[in-house]
Amino acid sequence: xxxxxxxxxxxxxxxxxxxxxxxxxxxxxxxxxxxxxxxxxxxxxxxxxxxxxxxxxxxxxxxxxxxxxxxxxxxxxxxxxxxxxxxxxxxxxxxxxxxxxxxxxxxxxxxxxxxxxxxxxxxxxxxxxxxxxxxxxxxxxxxxxxxxxxxxxxxxxxxxxxxxxxxxxxxxxxxxxxxxxxxxxxxxxxxxxxxxxxxxxxxxxxxxxxxxxxxxxxxxxxxxxxxxxxxxx
Amino acid sequence: xxxxxxxxxxxxxxxxxxxxxxxxxxxxxxxxxxxxxxxxxxxxxxxxxxxxxxxxxxxxxxxxxxxxxxxxxxxxxxxxxxxxxxxxxxxxxxxxxxxxxxxxxxxxxxxxxxxxxxxxxxxxxxxxxxxxxxxxxxxxxxxxxxxxxxxxxxxxxxxxxxxxxxxxxxxxxxxxxxxxxxxxxxxxxxxxxxxxxxxxxxxxxxxxxxxxxxxxxxxxxxxxxxxxxxxxxxxxxxxxxxxxxxxxxxxxxxxxxxxxxxxxxxxxxxxxxxxxxxxxxxxxxxxxxxxxxxxxxxxxxxxxxxxxxxxxxxxxxxxxxxxxxxxxxxxxxxxxxxxxxxxxxxxxxxxxxxxxxxxxxxxxxxxxxxxxxxxxxxxxxxxxxxxxxxxxxxxxx
Numbered sequence: 001x002x003x004x005x006x007x008x009x010x011x012x013x014x015x016x017x018x019x020x021x022x023x024x025x026x027x028x029x030x031x032x033x034x035x036x037x038x039x040x041x042x043x044x045x046x047x048x049x050x051x052x053x054x055x056x057x058x059x060x061x062x063x064x065x066x067x068x069x070x071x072x073x074x075x076x077x078x079x080x081x082x083x084x085x086x087x088x089x090x091x092x093x094x095x096x097x098x099x100x101x102x103x104x105x106x107x108x109x110x111x112x113x114x115x116x117x118x119x120x121x122x123x124x125x126x127x128x129x130x131x132x133x134x135x136x137x138x139x140x141x142x143x144x145x146x147x148x149x150x151x152x153x154x155x156x157x158x159x160x161x162x163x164x165x166x167x168x169x170x171x172x173x174x175x176x177x178x179x180x181x182x183x184x185x186x187x188x189x190x191x192x193x194x195x196x197x198x199x200x201x202x203x204x205x206x207x208x209x210x211x212x213x214x215x216x217x218x219x220x221x222x223x224x225x226x227x228x229x230x231x232x233x
Numbered sequence: 234x235x236x237x238x239x240x241x242x243x244x245x246x247x248x249x250x251x252x253x254x255x256x257x258x259x260x261x262x263x264x265x266x267x268x269x270x271x272x273x274x275x276x277x278x279x280x281x282x283x284x285x286x287x288x289x290x291x292x293x294x295x296x297x298x299x300x301x302x303x304x305x306x307x308x309x310x311x312x313x314x315x316x317x318x319x320x321x322x323x324x325x326x327x328x329x330x331x332x333x334x335x336x337x338x339x340x341x342x343x344x345x346x347x348x349x350x351x352x353x354x355x356x357x358x359x360x361x362x363x364x365x366x367x368x369x370x371x372x373x374x375x376x377x378x379x380x381x382x383x384x385x386x387x388x389x390x391x392x393x394x395x396x397x398x399x400x401x402x403x404x405x406x407x408x409x410x411x412x413x414x415x416x417x418x419x420x421x422x423x424x425x426x427x428x429x430x431x432x433x434x435x436x437x438x439x440x441x442x443x444x445x446x447x448x449x450x451x452x453x454x455x456x457x458x459x460x461x462x463x464x465x466x467x468x469x470x471x472x473x474x475x476x477x478x479x480x481x482x483x484x485x486x487x488x489x490x491x492x493x494x495x496x497x498x499x500x501x502x503x504x505x506x507x508x509x510x511x512x513x514x515x516x517x518x519x520x521x522x523x524x525x526x527x528x529x530x531x532x533x534x535x536x537x538x539x540x541x542x543x544x545x546x547x548x549x550x551x552x553x554x555x556x557x558x559x560x561x562x563x564x565x566x567x568x569x570x571x572x573x574x575x576x577x578x579x580x581x582x583x584x585x586x587x588x589x590x591x592x593x594x595x596x597x598x599x600x601x602x603x604x605x606x607x608x609x610x611x612x613x614x615x616x617x618x619x620x621x622x623x624x625x626x627x628x629x630x
Contacts, residue, residue, distance in 0.1 A: 084545020095540045112545040207500045
């Protein structure tokens with residue numbers, strides 16, 4: 001089953017008089033329960049692609065089906081709903097609300113989907129326990145280490161049972177030990193059936209995935225499967 | 234996101250910046266307190282003064298011959314013989330002519346320039362006055378040649394010092410009169426009591442007026458109506474009858490206590506309104522303060538807006554959140570302002586000794602107004618926040 005189907009997507013920005021083609025005729029599909037890494041140097045268009053997949057941005061042309069829903073022509077409100085229900089973001093800089101405890105941070109997506117406060121509380125607590133922060137639910141981000149913050153962010157990404165998890169350089173701000181722990185969590189999630197798209201420029205991190213898509217100058221230059229033995233190292 | 238959820242979110246955001254929220258609210262608190270306080274105080278002052286004015290006599294009218302400035306002549310004086318015709322007017326309950334002129338009072342070597350009022354038996358009833366020492370005039374005082382008088386406190390103070398004046402004689406322009414009573418001063422509760430000078434009057438039965446002057450012109454006529462009557466209608470009726478009796482080209486002025494009260498009330502209302510509007514300006518300034526802080530808040534929380542949008546907040550959700558924050562600021566400020574305003578007006582009412590009146594209208598008005606200020610000054614920052622691009626917000630540092 002295809003979770004993401006991208007057909008001939010282009011994205012053009014106007015920079016003064018010049019048109020910049022951030023994405024140029026990109027097509028690929030990602031199946032349910034796939035773990036895909038997107039690699040490429042800066043300026044290759046991988047952030048733009050992530051924003052489009054994450055419904056934070058819309059393509060200039062082309063088609064995008066997410067879980068069989070055509071999203072490329074959706075309005076602002078519908079995109080917000082898709083982001084809320086279908087997508088779980090994990091960012092390099094964690095992007096947690098400051099001065100707000102872990103529990104409230106994880107509850108945030110549920111607030112926008114209208115879940116009752118009791119149910120929100122239960123679910124957020126459950127997910128924080130799953131990522132190993134059951135004893136830290138009332139800590140503010142400033143009281144947590146980088147790895148712990150990223151785990152809160154993962155719990156937040158998962159709280160609404162999204163169709164895909166989008167992780168943008170999730171280990172970029174972490175030391176190698178914490179980074180590895182985070183990648184272990186992603187592998188666990190993948191084993192349990194999650195569809196994960198990971199943006200990174202580190203080969204080592206990318207190889208946790210089944211498949212690596214390379215972008216260069218807004219185009220896909222390679223789409224390789226990661227040998228199983230490599231992943232299991 | 235539902236409404237209650239939005240309010241909870243807003244409150245927790247405002248709690249994070251307690252000091253700032255408090256300082257922002259002060260503008261609204263002061264504005265609302267000023268408006269509520271001033272309106273309540275204005276009403277209290279008005280009511281207490283109206284009560285005093287009413288104590289001068291209910292349904293009381295006065296009529297007198299007036300100077301016509303256009304024709305440059307005085308109207309024909311009113312005589313007692315003119316009053317009979319007034320008795321035919323159905324609305325009138327009592328009529329009391331008053332002869333009022335200056336006299337010199339003397340007792341032994343003490344003297345006092347005073348006002349003499351020649352009155353009939355209706356006068357004290359119509360004007361709602363009582364005697365505090367001695368006795369009031371009785372009908373026999375009017376029927377027989379009894380040289381008796383009633384004086385005010387001022388006369389007693391100046392001519393009698395510490396003696397009991399009752400039964401004593403005084404000379405009014407060299408004619409001996411026996412003091413039979415001392416008039417109780419007007420009981421005024423409002424600050425009017427501080428403005429009114431001590432009454433300096435001597436009252437005698439009107440039959441002796443001709444002992445002091447040849448003319449028998451009435452100075453003014455007090456008229457008491459049976460019930461409240463329309464000012465203009467009754468005034469026209471009286472003047473019409475007087476002109477019919479005395480001939481055209483004369484001017485008779487008619488004044489009523491109700492009219493005085495309503496003129497006074499109008500003045501008080503206008504003054505209260507003008508001061509309230511000035512106080513209301515501070516509400517406007519408070520509103521600008523809220524807008525200013527909200528704009529800063531939107532900039533400061535750009536990243537937060539990005540995060541919220543990324544996890545599924547729609548434009549409407551973000552708009553709602555910031556708008557409610559502004560409204561909560563202004564409404565909480567407004568409510569505190571109402572409380573402060575009420576406390577203020579109660580305090581002033583206690584000190585000034587007028588009735589405590591808390592104007593419900595002003596409370597509702599003040600609250601509604603501060604709510605609207607929240608909406609007006611919150612909508613622009615909220616709209617700005619809702620239109621931010623989530624990608625740019627997430628990269629904002």
